[in-house]
Amino acid sequence: MNESIQALQDAAQAGSVMAVYRDETGDSWSGIPVATGPAIAVLARERDFVLDGYIAIGASQITGVEQYDDNDFIRRAMKGEGVYDGCKRPAALQTCRDWKELAAGILRDFGGWCIAECAGEEGELCFFVGKIISLEQDYLTLQPVGADGSWTKDTAVIPYEDLCTITFGDNYLKVYAKYIKKQ
Numbered sequence: 001m002n003e004s005i006q007a008l009q010d011a012a013q014a015g016s017v018m019a020v021y022r023d024e025t026g027d028s029w030s031g032i033p034v035a036t037g038p039a040i041a042v043l044a045r046e047r048d049f050v051l052d053g054y055i056a057i058g059a060s061q062i063t064g065v066e067q068y069d070d071n072d073f074i075r076r077a078m079k080g081e082g083v084y085d086g087c088k089r090p091a092a093l094q095t096c097r098d099w100k101e102l103a104a105g106i107l108r109d110f111g112g113w114c115i116a117e118c119a120g121e122e123g124e125l126c127f128f129v130g131k132i133i134s135l136e137q138d139y140l141t142l143q144p145v146g147a148d149g150s151w152t153k154d155t156a157v158i159p160y161e162d163l164c165t166i167t168f169g170d171n172y173l174k175v176y177a178k179y180i181k182k183q
Helices: 003-014 072-080 099-109 171-179
Strands: 018-022 027-036 040-047 050-058 064-067 113-119 125-135 139-144 156-159 163-168
Touching: 003 018, 003 027, 003 040, 003 064, 018 040, 027 050, 040 099, 050 099, 050 171, 099 113, 099 125, 099 139, 099 163, 113 139, 113 156, 113 171, 125 156, 125 171
Parallel strands: none
Antiparallel strands: 018 027, 018 064, 027 040, 040 050, 050 163, 113 125, 113 163, 125 139, 139 156
């Protein structure tokens, strides 16, 4: 098993806040692991001492992890701000072995709203904000929205093997879902 996934599984048992790194891009995320599997790890995302949704990260994307709440101040602040008590494992994660199972849970429990990050044809990262509209054996189809609150004309067909991260359940997506123009 991947050492990073094992460390995240251990942190999930302990309820620790972890930092997860992707060195190639300089990206990092922090949160409490709520689900791990051989292909993905899901964090209840922590930003500025507040939980805000979830992020699923492909195991192959993770280049390092470390405990974030490893000192008295951070633990006291996290506890005082309700981060530990506020961490809930969403129903969408009852089974979360792979991207397809996660996407099915997001479709069922979050109306399909997510931000999908994937590797493009030339290795660049692509982001789609929108709503999952179908799941197939090897890919999902997402209806993206633009920054202007309009649905884009074309759908995004994303092979599961190209997914890097999926964000769901956060305030950003809740606002989009609330104010988006109906199709």
